[in-house]
Amino acid sequence: xxxxxxxxxxxxxxxxxxxxxxxxxxxxxxxxxxxxxxxxxxxxxxxxxxxxxxxxxxxxxxxxxxxxxxxxxxxxxxxxxxxxxxxxxxxxxxxxxxxxxxxxxxxxxxxxxxxxxxxxxxxxxxxxxxxxxxxxxxxxxxxxxxxxxxxxxxxxxxxxxxxxxxxxxxxxxxxxxxxxxxxxxxxxxxxxxxxxxxxxxxxxxxxxxxxxxxxxxxxxxxxxxxxxxxxxxxxxxxxxxxxxxxxxxxxxxxxxxxxxxxxxxxxxxxxxxxxxxxxxxxxxxxxxxxxxxxxxxxxxxxxxxxxxxxxxxxxxxxxxxxxxxxxxxxxxxxxxxxxxxxxxxxxxxxxxxxxxxxxxxxxxxxxxxxxxxxxxxxxxxxxxxxxxxxxxxxxxxxxxxxxxxxxxxxxxxxxxxxxxxxxxxxxxxxxxxxxxxxxxxxxxxxxxxxxxxxxxxxxxxxxxxxxxxxxxxxxxxxxxxxxxxxxxxxxxxxxxxxxxxxx
Ligand SMILES: [Cu+2]
Numbered sequence: 001x002x003x004x005x006x007x008x009x010x011x012x013x014x015x016x017x018x019x020x021x022x023x024x025x026x027x028x029x030x031x032x033x034x035x036x037x038x039x040x041x042x043x044x045x046x047x048x049x050x051x052x053x054x055x056x057x058x059x060x061x062x063x064x065x066x067x068x069x070x071x072x073x074x075x076x077x078x079x080x081x082x083x084x085x086x087x088x089x090x091x092x093x094x095x096x097x098x099x100x101x102x103x104x105x106x107x108x109x110x111x112x113x114x115x116x117x118x119x120x121x122x123x124x125x126x127x128x129x130x131x132x133x134x135x136x137x138x139x140x141x142x143x144x145x146x147x148x149x150x151x152x153x154x155x156x157x158x159x160x161x162x163x164x165x166x167x168x169x170x171x172x173x174x175x176x177x178x179x180x181x182x183x184x185x186x187x188x189x190x191x192x193x194x195x196x197x198x199x200x201x202x203x204x205x206x207x208x209x210x211x212x213x214x215x216x217x218x219x220x221x222x223x224x225x226x227x228x229x230x231x232x233x234x235x236x237x238x239x240x241x242x243x244x245x246x247x248x249x250x251x252x253x254x255x256x257x258x259x260x261x262x263x264x265x266x267x268x269x270x271x272x273x274x275x276x277x278x279x280x281x282x283x284x285x286x287x288x289x290x291x292x293x294x295x296x297x298x299x300x301x302x303x304x305x306x307x308x309x310x311x312x313x314x315x316x317x318x319x320x321x322x323x324x325x326x327x328x329x330x331x332x333x334x335x336x337x338x339x340x341x342x343x344x345x346x347x348x349x350x351x352x353x354x355x356x357x358x359x360x361x362x363x364x365x366x367x368x369x370x371x372x373x374x375x376x377x378x379x380x381x382x383x384x385x386x387x388x389x390x391x392x393x394x395x396x397x398x399x400x401x402x403x404x405x406x407x408x409x410x411x412x413x414x415x416x417x418x419x420x421x422x423x424x425x426x427x428x429x430x431x432x433x434x435x436x437x438x439x440x441x442x443x444x445x446x447x448x449x450x451x452x453x454x455x456x457x458x459x460x461x462x463x464x465x466x467x468x469x470x471x472x473x474x475x476x477x478x479x480x481x482x483x484x485x486x487x488x489x490x491x492x493x494x495x496x497x498x499x500x501x502x503x
Contacts, residue, residue, distance in 0.1 A: 106160035110153075117368050126423070130413035130429070130450070133209040134394035140205050144198055218374035218408050221367070223431070223446075224255050225399040226382035230431060231255060236363040236465055241378070242358020247400075249382065257358040259467055267340065270333045277333075281326045288317050362463045367431060367448045369411050370456045376498040387430050389434035389466035390448065392418070392469035396434060403428075414450045 030321035077094075129138050220241050233255060236240040242257055249256035250266045280287075291314050298306040316322050344350050369375050379388055379399040385401040388407075396405045419427050433444035451459070 019130055071295040078205070095168045096309065099164045102160045102163040104386075106157065109156065109160075118212050124320055129392065129394050129412055130418060131393040134392075134412075136205050136208060140201055143201070147194060147198070166228070179234060188335055199208075216377040219370075220376050221369075222255075223377045223388060223399070224369070224382065225379065225386040225388070225433070226254075227384065228386075228440035229432070230433075230444070232363065232364045232446065233257070233466075234460070234463075235357075236360025237471045238357055238360060240357040242355075242361050243353040244354070244358065245343070246382070247343070253466075254382075255363060255380075255466075256464060257361060258353045259358050260354050260356075262467060263340065263354075264410075267337065270337050274330055274333050277326050277330045281323065281330075284317060284323060288314065291317070317391045359467065362460070362467045364463060365446065366458050367446055369448065369450050370453050371414045371450050372406060372410060372412055373453075374410045376406055379405045379407075385435055385436055386433045386437050387435035389403045389432045390429070391432070392429055398435070409461060411450045412454065418453075439474040 001227045003087075093403070097387055127142075198422075212393065220235065222241055222244075224231040224233060231254070232246075233241065242259070244255055244257040246256050248258060248263055248266060250269065250381055253262045253266065291310055295307065295310045298310055302315065325468075343353065377388065377395075377397070379397055381401040382397040383401060386398060387402070389396045390398055393409055393411060395409055396409050397405050399405060413421075415429060416482055418429070419425055429448040429450065431448050433442075439445065449459075
């Protein structure tokens with residue numbers, strides 16, 4: 001029976017491997033060229049490596065080895081059972097076998113834990129963070145790990161040792177303990193105290209990282225997420241990050257920033273598009289008769305392609321599909337215009353939004369930061385929830401459409417420094433998306449460069465403003481009173497406006 005079971009398991013394993021080719025999944029790389037100006041170079045990651053082929057071979061060897069072991073054990077029990085029936089006495093007790101398996105399991109388990117930490121510990125044990133708060137974060141992580149490790153070693157050792165020591169024996173009678181108050185108190189209190197300590201320490205660290213961060217001294221940079229990429233927006237010479245709103249998003253203005261000329265252009269575009277849609281709607285009948293005349297002409301040709309296409313278009317008009325599409329398009333565009341007008345009509349909001357602050361903003365496909373200078377990332381999403389993840393800086397924050405999230409931190413290790421530390425001249429920091437958001441989620445990242453102030457200024461000067469208004473500024477916006485010179489999150493008109501005008 002056991003042998004049959006093991007064989008079926010093995011067959012299922014083979015079938016699973018055939019159906020889900022784990023080693024070489026096919027990936028669809030979606031182009032993001034429609035968004036921005038095709039500056040996101042998507043390089044598909046190499047999926048299959050020699051290392052993976054090797055590991056898949058090792059997996060096969062393990063599967064076959066386990067199958068053989070199960071078969072051997074099954075046979076041993078079969079033979080011993082038959083011998084016991086013939087001789088009338090038991091010579092191989094399942095209890096005895098099990099208690100030794102417990103000890104073997106304990107030893108192999110601990111060897112496994114040791115191997116895991118010595119081989120992959122560098123990925124899990126945190127040290128050498130590249131940000132100021134990261135040091136505290138790492139120490140908390142390591143304290144938690146050490147505490148849970150002590151508990152893990154003691155409980156696992158006792159569990160398997162007791163199974164061995166107190167295995168069923170004919171010379172001993174089991175004692176039945178229903179309840180023991182002292183024990184209950186002991187094993188409730190100890191974990192409670194340890195967990196309280198960990199939670200309080202965690203809260204304290206979180207407070208130190210988020211509440212106490214001095215935002216007035218930090219530079220505000222907007223990090224904009226979309227399927228599938230990131231854009232960074234820097235304040236221009238005026239050192240003020242201009243307002244933005246999803247209503248102003250267009251092909252030319254992908255972040256929807258409040259630039260008067262762009263908004264006027266968009267209004268004109270929408271008006272023209274609505275006019276064209278209305279005209280197409282009115283001309284639907286004449287289009288239909290024209291298509292029918294064309295169809296007759298195409299029918300005389302040897303090539304059938306045009307006949308098929310025209311036939312389909314006629315069917316779409318006759319069924320009312322085209323009419324519905326046009327009406328929906330008009331409705332959507334009118335709504336957008338209506339919402340834009342609602343902002344215009346509210347004079348105070350309009351004046352706060354269109355104060356020319358956005359005109360000289362710089363939109364970049366790389367994030368450049370100055371070493372040892374605090375920075376506040378203000379996150380905005382165009383479509384769905386993303387998550388900004390900067391592992392080396394111990395930063396992660398959800399990016400949620402319809403609201404702004406933020407994180408203040410101080411990078412302490414330049415790209416040059418970490419390269420020499422890692423002895424890798426090609427290493428780069430990245431901000432990754434850490435929320436599965438679609439087909440190209442795996443490749444949704446933006447390079448982060450930590451550099452000296454002078455290198456930063458050189459880079460900033462080489463940047464063009466979003467709509468080419470002026471040359472880019474020497475922008476080191478720090479140590480400035482926040483209420484007058486920087487975009488303040490809590491007083492941003494955008495959120496209020498969205499509530500006002502979106503229905
Ligand atoms: Cu994403």
